Structures are given as structure tokens and as C-alpha cells.
Amino acid sequence: MQNEAANTTHPFRVFLAWAFVGIPLLGGVFQTLLNAVKLFQ
Amino acid sequence: MTTMEETKAGSGSLFGFLDRERTVAKPGFNRWMVPPAALCVHLCIGQAYAFSVFNLPMTRLLGVSQSTPDDWKLTELGWIFSISMVILGISAALFGRWVEEGGPRRAMFTAGMCWASGFLISAFGIHIHNLWVIYFGYGIVGGCALGIGYISPVSTLMKWFPDRPGMATGMAIMGFGGGALVASPLSVWLMGKFATGSDVGVLKTFIVLGCAYFVFMMVGAAIVRVPAPGWKPKGYVAPSAATKMITKNDVFVYDAVKTPQFWLIWVVLFLNTTAGIGVLGQASAMSQEMFPGRITVVAAAGLVGLMSLFNMGGRFSWASVSDYIGRRNTYFVFMTLGFVLYITVPYAGGTGNVVLFVCCFLVIVSMYGGGFATVPAYLRDMFGTRYVGAIHGILLTAWSAAGIAGPVLINYIREYNVTHGVPKAQAYNTTMYIMAGLLVIGFICNYFVKAVDARYHMKAEGDVPADPRTAAARA
Numbered sequence: 001m002q003n004e005a006a007n008t009t010h011p012f013r014v015f016l017a018w019a020f021v022g023i024p025l026l027g028g029v030f031q032t033l034l035n036a037v038k039l040f041q
Numbered sequence: 042m043t044t045m046e047e048t049k050a051g052s053g054s055l056f057g058f059l060d061r062e063r064t065v066a067k068p069g070f071n072r073w074m075v076p077p078a079a080l081c082v083h084l085c086i087g088q089a090y091a092f093s094v095f096n097l098p099m100t101r102l103l104g105v106s107q108s109t110p111d112d113w114k115l116t117e118l119g120w121i122f123s124i125s126m127v128i129l130g131i132s133a134a135l136f137g138r139w140v141e142e143g144g145p146r147r148a149m150f151t152a153g154m155c156w157a158s159g160f161l162i163s164a165f166g167i168h169i170h171n172l173w174v175i176y177f178g179y180g181i182v183g184g185c186a187l188g189i190g191y192i193s194p195v196s197t198l199m200k201w202f203p204d205r206p207g208m209a210t211g212m213a214i215m216g217f218g219g220g221a222l223v224a225s226p227l228s229v230w231l232m233g234k235f236a237t238g239s240d241v242g243v244l245k246t247f248i249v250l251g252c253a254y255f256v257f258m259m260v261g262a263a264i265v266r267v268p269a270p271g272w273k274p275k276g277y278v279a280p281s282a283a284t285k286m287i288t289k290n291d292v293f294v295y296d297a298v299k300t301p302q303f304w305l306i307w308v309v310l311f312l313n314t315t316a317g318i319g320v321l322g323q324a325s326a327m328s329q330e331m332f333p334g335r336i337t338v339v340a341a342a343g344l345v346g347l348m349s350l351f352n353m354g355g356r357f358s359w360a361s362v363s364d365y366i367g368r369r370n371t372y373f374v375f376m377t378l379g380f381v382l383y384i385t386v387p388y389a390g391g392t393g394n395v396v397l398f399v400c401c402f403l404v405i406v407s408m409y410g411g412g413f414a415t416v417p418a419y420l421r422d423m424f425g426t427r428y429v430g431a432i433h434g435i436l437l438t439a440w441s442a443a444g445i446a447g448p449v450l451i452n453y454i455r456e457y458n459v460t461h462g463v464p465k466a467q468a469y470n471t472t473m474y475i476m477a478g479l480l481v482i483g484f485i486c487n488y489f490v491k492a493v494d495a496r497y498h499m500k501a502e503g504d505v506p507a508d509p510r511t512a513a514a515r516a
Contacts, residue, residue, distance in 0.1 A: 008069035008070075008071070009069065009070055009071035009074055011071075013071075013074065014071050014073050014074055017074050017077035017078070017264060018073075018077050020077060020081070020260065021077045021080040021081055021084060021216070024084065024223045025080070025084060025216070025219045025222070025223060027223065027226075028219060028221075028222030028223035028224075028225075028226065029219070029222055029350065029353075031222065031225075031226040032222045032346045032347075032349055032350055033346075033350070035342060035343055035346035036343045036344075036346040036347040036350065037343065038339045038340055038342060038343035039340045039343030039344050039346075039347060039399070040343070
């Protein structure tokens, strides 16, 4: 049990991993939304 | 003999990091680390959907400001993407079992190596101005990366998320759709940075992308883990008995392809993809021709962007929905709703209803993405978790086949109609009705998907397949 607690993934590592993939993905989505707006202009 | 053993031991220590045993998670590992690992790979290989941004600049590699007779033609360049898509299906089918047995880290590492090599070889092809080198680099080596990378995290994610397998694979496969959204503006920006009066900047962009994707995919390979045998999420209680459409047994990969269920799902995926891919590829031209003067070139580009978002979002949302309503029912929704939407498109065109037309296309393309994201969990329900990655790999040949059938159906029927005097605004109507008809066939095939016969089930943890012919073939 102690061993498991020592090995528990730190939430910051999970956050970093998601930020690593999330930031470029959100950047891409934002750029696409900017283009998509032209459909309604 | 000693030399061979030394070599083996040496390679073992060098690549031991990639072994499946080294990726087994320790107690306390957070399973939410695995989807980002999968996304690291899928976001990179999803670049394939954005390859078209290089097409026009690559027709001016020699002339720079305008094409010269020695420059490559668009039709020649179109083959780069086509080859990579065909190789995707073939490599996923060929290497599926190796991916499953070698573990996700080895597969992701291999995919990263191939993907980066594909870009670097292509950069060399540009340097010596030889298109065949690019066909080999991006088309074949990169195509292998697409196939191996696409299937590598699928079964791992389903093992980590037995409570939500659809959502888990939906997250990864969403990344494949999202990869193009990242790659397209990034590539345009890089080409702009590297362009000079004597260079369009494609070569340097390829080198930078190859290196960046390699680093990104290696991060994914480093953080991916497989669950320890017998691991279960906290509070998760596996169903004590198999339900009608979800097996608790595993089916060996080469036994799975002998079942009618595999081929029925193959046809369902093929038809759903054929219908979606035809619309996705021709959306810009189709919208402008159906609404001349009302949907401009710029607006059509906006529609394509919006469709990319729905393609990506549909992957996650439909796959997540399938965890609640079941895979078979999800495909029934795709086929039924798709049928209604396809026959509505000509009506929207005839009445000049742009909003209705756009809504139809957005839902259609969300179901196209949803079909890809839901199918791994469908296979897992039918054939168990053990070989699902390998089975999924073989199933992806349906994607390759649809990649040819979809655009051919749309383009040739439109061409036929236009040459026979049908106005351009109505030239797509026949195709839409044909697509709707295809979905009826898909509905019927999906209806006939039943639980796999027990004779195909693997008997125990041992890898002896139930079918004696397969056992003989493997001996």
C-alpha cells in the first residue's frame, strides 16, 4: 500500500501531459474557427 | 553462436526500453496519462489530412513564382496522399499482430521513426527533385507510420478504460482528425518563414516538421503504459456474464477474419466511410456549385474548416455515446440519420436553403468521424480485447477501399451528369441518392451482426486458437 502511494502519478504530471497535447490542439481549433467564421460573413 | 547471443543481448539492452514488460504500469499509475500519450501519436500522423497545403507550393519548386514545364503537376502530387492512405491500410493489416504483441511503446517508437524518416526522405526528394523519392518517403515509409501509429494505442486505451472503451478510443482517434487542424496553419506559417525569392520553403518545412513530429511522438512512446495483468479501475465491477453483444472471450486475429461478423463490420465501415469521404473531399466545390453566388470560395473554405471541427468532435462524441447506447445501435443511428440527411441535401439545394445544407453536411461528417472512432470498441465487443488492435488493423483496409470508392462515386457521377446536360446545381443529386442507398445496405449488414460463435473463442490465456486449422497454420 505504501509502495502504491509512493508511485502515485502526481496530478501535475497529468496536467503537463494534457497541456502538451491540448495546447497545440486548441491552437489548431482556434485557427480553424477563425476560418470557419468566413462562412457566416 | 556466441556472437549472435552477444548481438541479441546487446540489442536487448539498447531497445529493452521498448519491451512490453518495461511498459507495465506500477501500482498507483494514473490512467489519464495514457490518452495524452495516444494523442501525441495521433496528432502527428493526422497531419496526413493536411498534406494538400503543400500541393500548390510543390508545383512551383523550380519556378518559385510560377510553375515551369519541369515542375511537378498537381495530378502527380495527388498520388503522394493516395499512396500513403493505401499503405496505411496495408501496413495496419500486416503489422497489426506485431503491434499487439510487441506492445504500444515499440509500435509508437517505430511509427515515430517512420514518420520522421518519411519527411526527411521527402525533403531529400525535393532537394534532388525526384518525385519517386517522395512517393517512397511520404507515401510508403510515412504510410507505414500511419498504419502502425493509428492502431498502436487503441487496445491499450481500451484495457485502461474497460468502463468507457468508446470514449477512450474516441479521444485518440479524435487526435487524428485534430492533427490536420494543427498541421495546416503550422505548415503554412513555416513555409512563409522559410520562403525566399529562390525557394518556396517546402524543403525546410519538411525537415522541421520531421524533427518536431519525432520529438512529439517519442514523448508519447515514453509516457505510454500498459495496465498490469488483472488491473481494474477503482470501483469498476466487470459484468459477471457476457451480454448478448459484448463478449467476455477473446478471438484470435486470424480466426476473427473468418467470422461473418468481421466482414459485416468491414462492409458497414466501408459504406459509412465511402459516403462521408466523398462529401468531405468535394464539399468546397459541391457547395459552390449547388449555391452559385451564395456560397463563395471564401465561404466554402469556412465550411471545410467547420466540417473538420465536426469531423474531429464527432469522433469523440459519437464514440462516447456508443458507451451508453451500444455500438450496434450507434451504427444504426449513423445509417438511418445518414440516409435522411443524404436525401435532404438535394432538397436543400433545390429550395436554396443554405442553412439546411450546411447542417446536413456537418452532421454527416460528424458521423463519418464517429464511424472510425466507434469501430475499435465494436470490435472489442465482438472479439474481446486481446487481439483487438490486430483485428482493427485488418479492418482498416475498408478505409483504404473507401478512399478510392468515395471520391470516384462523387466525381464520376457528377461528370457524367454534367456532360449529359444536367445543371451543375443538380449534378450531385444522383450521388446523394446513391450514398443514401449505400447506407441502407449498411443498415442491413449492421442488422445481421450477432454475437460471435463460441467455436471461434480462444480457450484460455494460452494462445492456442480454437480453430484447429489456424493452430496447424501457426505451428
